[in-house]
Amino acid sequence: QGWSYSISLRLLGSAGERGFEICQLKSRRWEIQEDGREAEHVSGEGVIGLFPILADGGWILNKESDPHNQFYHAADEQHMPGPFRYQSCAGRSASMRGHFGGEIFFVPGTIKDPSGEAFAVSLPPLRLDVPDYIY
Numbered sequence: 001q002g003w004s005y006s007i008s009l010r011l012l013g014s015a016g017e018r019g020f021e022i023c024q025l026k027s028r029r030w031e032i033q034e035d036g037r038e039a040e041h042v043s044g045e046g047v048i049g050l051f052p053i054l055a056d057g058g059w060i061l062n063k064e065s066d067p068h069n070q071f072y073h074a075a076d077e078q079h080m081p082g083p084f085r086y087q088s089c090a091g092r093s094a095s096m097r098g099h100f101g102g103e104i105f106f107v108p109g110t111i112k113d114p115s116g117e118a119f120a121v122s123l124p125p126l127r128l129d130v131p132d133y134i135y
Contacts, residue, residue: 003032003090003100003128007047010083011054020108020115022060024053025084030102031125032090037098042090052084053110059084064110101125 015021029043045051049068053060062077063069072078090100101123109115 004087005090005100006085006087007123008083008085009052009054009059009104011056015056022053022055022110023106023108024065024110025051026105026107026111026118028102028104030090030100032098032100033125034098035095042102047104048086048088050086051111054084054106055079058082064112096128096130098128099125100128 009025011018011023025047027043027045028047029041031039031041033039049066049070051065051067053062053065058079058081059065060077061072061080063072066072103120103122105118105120107114107116107118
């Protein structure tokens with residue numbers, strides 16, 4: 001058994017407050033800690049093969065954000081309304097108890113055309129637990 005998770009990403013504030021119009025997810029680094037065991041560190045480029053470009057009100061689907069054409073099949077880029085959401089899974093856990101957290105790294109602008117210094121967004125550790133009783 002293991003854990004599945006869903007993460008939603010969106011821009012907050014105005015472009016003036018943020019200092020950029022759009023930003024692109026470049027990589028992520030997770031720490032998965034099963035109770036009583038060494039932490040497992042997982043890092044890599046993008047998430048589930050995607051490099052979403054966040055924009056006000058949604059995200060941009062194009063060849064840069066979807067280089068493997070998982071969803072992008074049009075000639076023109078598309079503005080996808082709402083947050084970018086993805087699901088994945090994290091390891092196997094015998095105890096089904098632990099923590100999950102880490103960082104997601106973004107580039108203002110795009111990876112190919114950055115408009116500022118890269119920055120990290122922290123995901124504070126979340127408790128992973130299965131209750132003794134499920135009703």
